[in-house]
Amino acid sequence: MTTTPCQNPGLYQAILARRSVRRYARDPLGADILEQVGAIVAGAKPLLPDNDFAVLTRDVAPGEDLAADLGAYGRLVTPPHYLLPYGTGEEHVWTDLGYRVEQVAVRLTELGIGTCYVGCLAREEAVRARFGLPETAHIGAFLVFGYPATSVGGRAVNSAIRRVVGAVNKLPPERIFFQGSFEYPALPDDEIAPLIEAARAAPSADNAQPWRFLWLEGMLYLFVRRHNRRYGPEHHQAYRYYDGGICMGNLSLALEALGRAGHWTMLDGEDPLLPDCPPDLEPLAKLALA
Numbered sequence: 263m264t265t266t267p268c269q270n271p272g273l274y275q276a277i278l279a280r281r282s283v284r285r286y287a288r289d290p291l292g293a294d295i296l297e298q299v300g301a302i303v304a305g306a307k308p309l310l311p312d313n314d315f316a317v318l319t320r321d322v323a324p325g326e327d328l329a330a331d332l333g334a335y336g337r338l339v340t341p342p343h344y345l346l347p348y349g350t351g352e353e354h355v356w357t358d359l360g361y362r363v364e365q366v367a368v369r370l371t372e373l374g375i376g377t378c379y380v381g382c383l384a385r386e387e388a389v390r391a392r393f394g395l396p397e398t399a400h401i402g403a404f405l406v407f408g409y410p411a412t413s414v415g416g417r418a419v420n421s422a423i424r425r426v427v428g429a430v431n432k433l434p435p436e437r438i439f440f441q442g443s444f445e446y447p448a449l450p451d452d453e454i455a456p457l458i459e460a461a462r463a464a465p466s467a468d469n470a471q472p473w474r475f476l477w478l479e480g481m482l483y484l485f486v487r488r489h490n491r492r493y494g495p496e497h498h499q500a501y502r503y504y505d506g507g508i509c510m511g512n513l514s515l516a517l518e519a520l521g522r523a524g525h526w527t528m529l530d531g532e533d534p535l536l537p538d539c540p541p542d543l544e545p546l547a548k549l550a551l552a
């Protein structure tokens with residue numbers, strides 16, 4: 263438990279409370295709420311402002327088979343709406359997408375709206391063609407949304423699927439956090455514990471949780487594991503960049519909620535301060551805390 267004062271407890275709680283929702287109430291959201299969703303999408307902050315970001319919003323007709331649009335998982339989720347966020351740019355586009363879309367997911371949680379990412383990394387080309395997106399568009403995942411099903415059956419489905427994908431098993435801080443060097447798995451101290459809690463709560467494809475952290479001289483380094491068994495085949499392994507961005511999104515939202523400042527720098531290779539890191543970890547970014 264953290265005792266750090268929070269300037270926006272509602273936002274911080276939403277980061278921790280967000281869960282993937284697969285069964286939704288049938289009714290679509292009202293026009294006023296959809297307007298708020300639009301404002302939330304428009305307000306998502308970029309990780310790299312040079313990347314372009316756009317979002318299509320789609321309503322789902324009752325009984326519509328979503329498999330053609332969302333892939334096989336479209337049959338398992340029954341949302342009234344979904345977003346198709348996509349990005350174009352030269353650098354870290356999947357990470358930037360994860361960063362922006364997670365802001366949307368958490369802010370929808372604040373409104374009591376449920377969400378679930380539906381990954382499409384392996385079928386990006388088909389999605390681009392189906393939705394008429396530019397050839398350079400990166401997508402990574404859809405975000406389905408709506409009010410969670412309140413029926414006993416709907417709640418049971420939601421929690422059963424979470425158990426199947428292992429989502430109730432988020433890695434403990436001492437498995438993902440290191441202090442000073444990779445020889446020392448540690449428990450984060452009070453200054454960064456609430457940030458690591460927010461990072462741990464992040465969703466990831468197949469709950470792979472690729473993120474690892476090194477706290478070194480006032481800087482929080484974020485790594486992603488190069489190979490994650492849960493992602494499956496090689497062409498799914500790039501989910502680590504998207505999920506890394508989601509984790510960064512949670513950290514930035516936590517900073518906002520806690521009233522603290524921080525600045526991300528992407529790591530494209532070496533960092534002079536970085537000690538030798540295990541070969542299975544890829545440096546993704548570092549967060550300087552004010």
Ligand SMILES: Cc1cc2nc3c(=O)[nH]c(=O)nc-3n(C[C@H](O)[C@H](O)[C@H](O)COP(=O)(O)O)c2cc1C
Pocket residue numbers: 280281282284335338378379380381382402403424427428429430463464465466467468469501504505508
């Ligand atoms: C990029 C990405 C793709 C995902 N794809 C799917 C999917 O296709 N179907 C699904 O049911 N859940 C999907 N999820 C949800 C994850 O299974 C879920 O986030 C993870 O198990 C953690 O659970 P939580 O979100 O409830 O914390 C995806 C999540 C992410 C971040």
